[in-house]
Amino acid sequence: MMVFDDRSPIYRQIADQIKADILSGALQEEEQVMSTNQYAAFYRINPATAAKAFQQLVDEGVLYKKRGIGMFVSPGSRETLRSQRRERFFSEVVEPMVAEAKTIGIPLEEVIRRIEELASEGDQ
Amino acid sequence: MTLRIDVHDLRLVYGDVTALDGLTFSLEPNRIYGLLGRNGSGKTSLLSVLAAFRKPTAGEVLAGGQPVWENPAVTSQIAFIRESGDTVEDSEKPKEALRFAEYFRPNWDKAYAEELIERFQVPMDTKIGEMSRGQRSALGIVLGLAARAPITILDETYLGMDAPSRYIFYDEILNEYMAHPRTFIISTHLIEEVSRIFEEVLIIDKGRLLLQDETEALLTRGVAITGPEDVVERHIGGLTVIGERQLGRTRSVMVYGSLDEARARQMREAGLDLEPLALQDLFVHLTAPKGGVP
Numbered sequence: 001m002m003v004f005d006d007r008s009p010i011y012r013q014i015a016d017q018i019k020a021d022i023l024s025g026a027l028q029e030e031e032q033v034m035s036t037n038q039y040a041a042f043y044r045i046n047p048a049t050a051a052k053a054f055q056q057l058v059d060e061g062v063l064y065k066k067r068g069i070g071m072f073v074s075p076g077s078r079e080t081l082r083s084q085r086r087e088r089f090f091s092e093v094v095e096p097m098v099a100e101a102k103t104i105g106i107p108l109e110e111v112i113r114r115i116e117e118l119a120s121e122g123d124q
Numbered sequence: 125m126t127l128r129i130d131v132h133d134l135r136l137v138y139g140d141v142t143a144l145d146g147l148t149f150s151l152e153p154n155r156i157y158g159l160l161g162r163n164g165s166g167k168t169s170l171l172s173v174l175a176a177f178r179k180p181t182a183g184e185v186l187a188g189g190q191p192v193w194e195n196p197a198v199t200s201q202i203a204f205i206r207e208s209g210d211t212v213e214d215s216e217k218p219k220e221a222l223r224f225a226e227y228f229r230p231n232w233d234k235a236y237a238e239e240l241i242e243r244f245q246v247p248m249d250t251k252i253g254e255m256s257r258g259q260r261s262a263l264g265i266v267l268g269l270a271a272r273a274p275i276t277i278l279d280e281t282y283l284g285m286d287a288p289s290r291y292i293f294y295d296e297i298l299n300e301y302m303a304h305p306r307t308f309i310i311s312t313h314l315i316e317e318v319s320r321i322f323e324e325v326l327i328i329d330k331g332r333l334l335l336q337d338e339t340e341a342l343l344t345r346g347v348a349i350t351g352p353e354d355v356v357e358r359h360i361g362g363l364t365v366i367g368e369r370q371l372g373r374t375r376s377v378m379v380y381g382s383l384d385e386a387r388a389r390q391m392r393e394a395g396l397d398l399e400p401l402a403l404q405d406l407f408v409h410l411t412a413p414k415g416g417v418p
Contacts, residue, residue: 009340009343009344010320010340010343011340037302040298040302041295041298041299041302043320044291044294044295044298044320044321045320045321046156046298046320046321046322046323046339047298047301047302048155048323049320049323049339049340052340
């Protein structure tokens with residue numbers, strides 16, 4: 001179960017969680033997502049909050065609504081999310097990592113060596 | 125029936141104590157509202173006036189456009205449960221309280237009341253005065269929820285209840301709200317535990333309304349800015365500071381009000397740490413003796 005921090009708006013956390021599920025394949029394209037009320041009951045949140053998360057995802061084209069049936073994952077959303085994540089990867093993951101390595105005095109060669117090790121482990 | 129609530133310049137004075145000092149606000153029907161305030165801030169006074177248990181000194185409360193005071197057509201639509209469910213006599217037993225509610229409450233759901241009694245394990249044959257505080261709270265919740273009143277007011281109805289029972293309580297409010305939409309007004313001190321079920325929050329302090337806003341919007345309104353004191357000092361000009369803490373040369377300043385993205389980025393680039401304030405922290409700072417909404 002997802003654990004919310006009690007600081008950032010919950011609708012954003014739900015939206016991020018649904019995106020993460022689409023990226024990992026836990027939610028497939030054209031698959032129906034749980035209803036607002038199911039979300040609200042499961043996470044003990046106000047249904048309006050869950051609805052806000054869905055609305056954000058509809059606005060972004062990640063979900064679409066079938067009238068009277070519910071919300072579904074848009075076709076092509078996984079690829080769209082992947083390319084958005086790729087764009088943010090360097091600014092959000094690599095740059096802070098390099099900055100942290102510099103602060104605590106890890107030579108970049110050592111970081112690169114470790115990355116290469118991990119990559120070759122993953123290939124096996 | 126859906127009833128909008130309008131409160132106009134409400135004042136309640138007892139002797140030389142001003143419990144409510146000019147409150148004006150409106151509540152849209154069919155939402156869950158959280159009422160927060162420190163002890164003695166006027167929460168119970170306000171709820172008592174909303175439910176027509178008490179006559180205001182001045183101002184008025186309208187439900188669906190009708191005054192609530194001495195208006196049975198409206199008050200039958202309002203269920204007010206005070207802490208520990210003390211709307212019933214101590215010498216009564218829960219089964220008598222339920223029979224009374226069934227007679228009195230137009231939308232009473234007997235089967236649901238019995239289901240709740242079972243879930244909360246309320247002893248049906250014990251005198252209410254002899255029950256534990258938690259059992260009385262649970263009975264109050266049963267009376268409040270099974271009444272299915274369009275306006276349901278629960279004033280700290282969790283005292284003495286252990287965490288598992290409180291979570292049943294929160295689940296039942298949500299389930300009831302989704303199955304039978306109505307207005308809930310819930311006062312509480314357990315902000316962290318329950319704030320996520322509130323669509324809107326009202327904070328009162330010293331008998332005045334400090335703010336009314338969507339819970340989700342409030343979570344974007346308070347920010348803690350932390351870093352070396354001189355850097356913090358250089359970046360907070362023009363912001364509304366509601367609290368601060370200092371540890372050596374590290375300073376943490378709590379600001380209230382939306383911070384625009386450009387300014388937030390500047391702060392992060394200067395090495396400052398920005399963190400949203402949880403509702404409970406925001407509440408603590410806004411109601412501190414020197415606090416207040418700017």
